[in-house]
Amino acid sequence: xxxxxxxxxxxxxxxxxxxxxxxxxxxxxxxxxxxxxxxxxxxxxxxxxxxxxxxxxxxxxxxxxxxxxxxxxxxxxxxxxxxxxxxxxxxxxxxxxxxxxxxxxxxxxxxxxxxxxxxxxxxxxxxxxxxxxxxxxxxxxxxxxxxxxxxxxxxxxxxxxxxxxxxxxxxxxxxxxxxxxxxxxxxxxxxxxxxxxxxxxxxxxxxxxxxxxxxxxxxxxxxxxxxxxxxxxxxxxxxxxxxxxxxxxxxxxxxxxxxxxxxxxxxxxxxxxxxxxxxxxxxxxxxxxxxxxxxxxxxxxxxxxxxxxxxxxxxxxxxxxxxxxxxxxxxxxxxxxxxxxxxxxxxxxxxxxxxxxxxxxxxxxxxxxxxxxxxxxxxxxxxxxxxxxxx
Amino acid sequence: xxxxxxxxxxxxxxxxxxxxxxxxxxxxxxxxxxxxxxxxxxxxxxxxxxxxxxxxxxxxxxxxxxxxxxxxxxxxxxxxxxxxxxxxxxxxxxxxxxxxxxxxxxxxxxxxxxxxxxxxxxxxxxxxxxxxxxxxxxxxxxxxxxxxxxxxxxxxxxxxxxxxxxxxxxxxxxxxxxxxxxxxxxxxxxxxxxxxxxxxxxxxxxxxxxxxxxxxxxxxxxxxxxxxxxxxxxxxxxxxxxxxxxxxxxxxxxxxxxxxxxxxxxxxxxxxxxxxxxxxxxxxxxxxxxxxxxxxxxxxxxxxxxxxxxxxxxxxxxxxxxxxxxxxxxxxxxxxxxxxxxxxxxxxxxxxxxxxxxxxxxxxxxxxxxxxxxxxxxxxxxxxxxxxxxxxxxxxxxxxxxxxxxxxxxxxxxxxxxx
Numbered sequence: 001x002x003x004x005x006x007x008x009x010x011x012x013x014x015x016x017x018x019x020x021x022x023x024x025x026x027x028x029x030x031x032x033x034x035x036x037x038x039x040x041x042x043x044x045x046x047x048x049x050x051x052x053x054x055x056x057x058x059x060x061x062x063x064x065x066x067x068x069x070x071x072x073x074x075x076x077x078x079x080x081x082x083x084x085x086x087x088x089x090x091x092x093x094x095x096x097x098x099x100x101x102x103x104x105x106x107x108x109x110x111x112x113x114x115x116x117x118x119x120x121x122x123x124x125x126x127x128x129x130x131x132x133x134x135x136x137x138x139x140x141x142x143x144x145x146x147x148x149x150x151x152x153x154x155x156x157x158x159x160x161x162x163x164x165x166x167x168x169x170x171x172x173x174x175x176x177x178x179x180x181x182x183x184x185x186x187x188x189x190x191x192x193x194x195x196x197x198x199x200x201x202x203x204x205x206x207x208x209x210x211x212x213x214x215x216x217x218x219x220x221x222x223x224x225x226x227x228x229x230x231x232x233x234x235x236x237x238x239x240x241x242x243x244x245x246x247x248x249x250x251x252x253x254x255x256x257x258x259x260x261x262x263x264x265x266x267x268x269x270x271x272x273x274x275x276x277x278x279x280x281x282x283x284x285x286x287x288x289x290x291x292x293x294x295x296x297x298x299x300x301x302x303x304x305x306x307x308x309x310x311x312x313x314x315x316x317x318x319x320x321x322x323x324x325x326x327x328x329x330x331x332x333x334x335x336x337x338x339x340x341x342x343x344x345x346x347x348x349x350x351x352x353x354x355x356x357x358x359x360x361x362x363x364x365x366x367x368x369x370x371x372x373x374x375x376x377x378x379x380x381x382x383x384x385x386x387x388x389x390x391x
Numbered sequence: 392x393x394x395x396x397x398x399x400x401x402x403x404x405x406x407x408x409x410x411x412x413x414x415x416x417x418x419x420x421x422x423x424x425x426x427x428x429x430x431x432x433x434x435x436x437x438x439x440x441x442x443x444x445x446x447x448x449x450x451x452x453x454x455x456x457x458x459x460x461x462x463x464x465x466x467x468x469x470x471x472x473x474x475x476x477x478x479x480x481x482x483x484x485x486x487x488x489x490x491x492x493x494x495x496x497x498x499x500x501x502x503x504x505x506x507x508x509x510x511x512x513x514x515x516x517x518x519x520x521x522x523x524x525x526x527x528x529x530x531x532x533x534x535x536x537x538x539x540x541x542x543x544x545x546x547x548x549x550x551x552x553x554x555x556x557x558x559x560x561x562x563x564x565x566x567x568x569x570x571x572x573x574x575x576x577x578x579x580x581x582x583x584x585x586x587x588x589x590x591x592x593x594x595x596x597x598x599x600x601x602x603x604x605x606x607x608x609x610x611x612x613x614x615x616x617x618x619x620x621x622x623x624x625x626x627x628x629x630x631x632x633x634x635x636x637x638x639x640x641x642x643x644x645x646x647x648x649x650x651x652x653x654x655x656x657x658x659x660x661x662x663x664x665x666x667x668x669x670x671x672x673x674x675x676x677x678x679x680x681x682x683x684x685x686x687x688x689x690x691x692x693x694x695x696x697x698x699x700x701x702x703x704x705x706x707x708x709x710x711x712x713x714x715x716x717x718x719x720x721x722x723x724x725x726x727x728x729x730x731x732x733x734x735x736x737x738x739x740x741x742x743x744x745x746x747x748x749x750x751x752x753x754x755x756x757x758x759x760x761x762x763x764x765x766x767x768x769x770x771x772x773x774x775x776x777x778x779x780x781x782x783x784x785x786x787x788x789x790x791x792x793x794x795x796x797x798x799x800x801x802x803x804x805x806x807x808x809x810x
Contacts, residue, residue: 029644029685030730033737034714035598041737044730079598079714081649 007056019316020092032076063187068380073225074312101180110368176367237297244290322370401807409437411781414796480762484776495570511560647750657750
């Protein structure tokens with residue numbers, strides 16, 4: 001079949017700029033695909049992706065589920081005879097996929113350190129605009145709770161300030177994700193049609209989704225990594241910690257809106273008064289347990305990365321920004337609680353403020369940061385199953 | 392000729408008695424230079440002495456070696472020291488001092504190579520000439536055509552409690568178990584470093600499972616297996632059960648072109664594997680050989696040899712580097728895994744035996760000579776009157792080693808003449 005290849009040289013340069021510096025060293029020996037434990041046997045990755053990337057075949061890469069089937073075990077990178085670091089190159093391609101399908105200019109900003117301050121300035125100014133008019137920069141002006149303790153809800157009211165801000169941020173992120181995934185799915189479908197390989201979408205989508213969810217919950221594929229074996233455990237901790245925190249948040253919303261605002265007492269089965277809830281409240285227990293799990297998980301993620309850097313590559317700005325944001329969130333979250341209980345106002349309020357800024361950063365920019373991996377990777381895994389890509 | 396060179400004849404010390412070193416020695420001596428050859432092994436000929444056939448002519452290397460041995464024997468200007476190692480090089484062009492350590496052979500010039508000592512000897516040693524695939528007695532002749540034709544006693548494996556069985560068996564008083572290590576110093580005008588190469592240690596390439604999966608051998612082992620003077624008398628059978636090999640896989644770039652192992656192309660391995668397919672194809676018309684490669688590199692006119700092998704329908708090729716080797720379940724067969732880049736599929740091929748085309752690592756990687764300069768990889772570098780030649784300088788084939796040696800001779804002579 002005749003195929004006209006249109007190389008996109010800017011795309012090649014972008015990959016190189018996004019952490020795929022070593023791309024051009026690849027000499028196509030295919031050691032990488034053979035040592036990879038997570039690739040299918042048919043059209044295995046990452047050797048073909050390295051070729052597409054060298055040749056600037058952008059369409060083949062951004063409409064490709066394989067770049068997300070890759071879990072960056074870095075077995076390929078460790079065994080690469082040329083130091084071409086396929087793991088890092090695919091990481092850079094994933095970053096560019098996220099960027100490609102994001103409908104806003106934030107995508108470009110999220111991957112470029114020179115916009116970091118701008119990205120942070122937005123939530124900082126937003127939250128300052130809530131507290132400065134009230135004179136809360138002077139902490140003594142902030143009202144206290146009935147028992148005289150620190151109550152963050154009185155510093156930054158839950159409604160409308162917190163919930164409207166985060167509600168809108170979440171809606172914005174969701175909209176971006178919906179647009180992005182739709183584009184990505186049709187790009188992947190177009191690549192299937194154009195491949196001439198006769199691959200077709202088949203089976204029921206529900207089945208593919210269910211299988212993917214089970215795979216994600218068990219991290220089965222991730223556990224096949226060799227060189228960076230420990231990463232799946234660390235990631236599993238972070239993953240379940242986030243799940244725990246999502247449940248905690250939902251639970252808190254039910255407490256607040258169901259019980260306190262609407263007065264539906266059925267929601268107050270385990271409800272012991274108003275925020276801040278006592279430490280024995282089951283919701284609080286789940287929240288604190290999840291926070292500690294997250295702290296352990298993200299610390300392991302960091303340590304593993306540092307330990308593996310020599311063999312697996314040092315990771316990109318994009319990776320480390322994401323890890324740092326999670327680290328600051330969990331650290332300031334735990335500190336906020338400790339400082340509140342210890343009644344150290346001079347530290348408690350600033351730490352809580354930082355905590356809010358970083359949570360905003362994580363949620364509002366989720367479709368552009370590495371946080372988006374959870375959505376794109378899940379979509380790619382569903383698509384791979386659904387298109388009969390053996391997994 | 393200058394007055395000075397009349398007073399002081401050109402004296403060249405050659406480190407290494409393999410093909411490059413031998414060529415250097417006889418070429419230099421035939422121009423009138425005095426030559427000292429320092430060889431670590433108890434015999435001359437180096438790696439070439441282990442080869443079954445040369446590519447592309449497929450003739451036996453020993454005959455070329457014997458020509459050189461003859462030239463060497465006929466020359467009164469060459470002194471050969473076997474079991475000798477250079478410990479230090481000092482001085483400058485025209486006036487080098489070389490310190491040499493001579494290990495005891497325990498056998499003197501009376502030896503007529505009658506084999507009586509070996510028959511009497513009760514101890515065995517691994518035969519490194521056959522890459523450890525068999526053993527010899529501790530009193531042994533390195534190989535049939537070994538030059539010098541003198542037995543050796545391997546003190547590391549010699550059992551002192553045998554009551555000097557070899558000495559008693561020898562009718563020629565050729566065995567002297569009291570020989571000691573000696574140190575000698577030579578004053579020479581120039582030095583040729585022709586220290587050669589070692590096969591890269593295949594155990595270091597963990598994906599290729601050498602040493603852990605049965606019937607995975609190296610290309611140098613294949614030379615010995617195919618050689619009439621080898622451990623099987625030239626019958627290519629697999630080591631685990633002696634089954635004649637019908638189906639063989641060659642794994643190219645086993646260590647070469649790999650920054651984790653040898654960050655250079657070893658030059659000869661593609662041609663060696665192509666040559667070795669002919670060994671197996673000659674023995675069995677039904678046999679099949681399969682080569683996995685990144686690129687088949689057959690420089691210059693060797694391309695024709697590649698074409699010739701490719702014409703054999705029982706020799707097949709897959710572009711894709713092998714990065715996984717396992718034992719077939721319940722069998723001594725071997726399964727190699729690679730991506731066939733032309734179809735974009737992972738393939739698994741089952742074979743009776745797998746040959747790893749291990750690369751050449753310069754001798755300088757394992758052992759550097761004090762006073763000689765080396766590259767990071769251990770290749771010897773020429774410096775003034777110290778001239779590097781052969782595979783210790785750069786990977787090359789035997790023909791180029793010869794040319795490299797001759798070119799080193801001219802440089803060495805010029806150094807001696809003070810130009």
